[in-house]
Amino acid sequence: MKINSLTTNGYSTIFEAQVNLLSRENGKKEIICIARELSKKMSQGSLLASDISQKTISAALQATKGIPDPELVLLFGQAQSLSGFIPWQVRLTEIMSLSSHHNLYFREFLDILEMYSCCEQRFGK
Structure with missing residues (x-):
């Protein structure tokens, strides 16, 4: 949806809005699966608690990829x-x-x- 455009120094910028409709169920199952997978890797010794971060979890989430x-x-x-x-x-x-x-x-x-x-x-x- 084209909202507005702005021309500055000969360059044109188009502002767009992205609307996503999400419910409380989006991503819940995925977060549970990620938590299980990470805890399994920790119990196997292939992952340390210090390796888990916001970036690790965000990268693993598929429901919000591209959003x-x-x-x-x-x-x-x-x-x-x-x-x-x-x-x-x-x-x-x-x-x-x-x-x-x-x-x-x-x-x-x-x-x-x-x-x-x-x-x-x-x-x-």
Whole structure:
């Protein structure tokens, strides 16, 4: 979806938005399988605990391959929880809540994107 373009010093940049719809079940089974595989390798002595890192687990995850870390997450419903999200993937994510996904109009979605575009990330400053 082409959102906007910008021309600076004769170079044109096209900004695009990637929308991914994920549920709480995406990746859960995979994380369990990875944990089992890593613990098996540790018990066999072919892997040390110090070898396991965020990068190791991220590289092993297939469900999120090709999907960048989210910049915006929309939570739907009464429960305000990040249960099911991998902490390092949402550390810089802007999180917005909506009461329901039912009858969500395109204009409302665009309003949310506009609100997000006004957010300023300060990275702890």
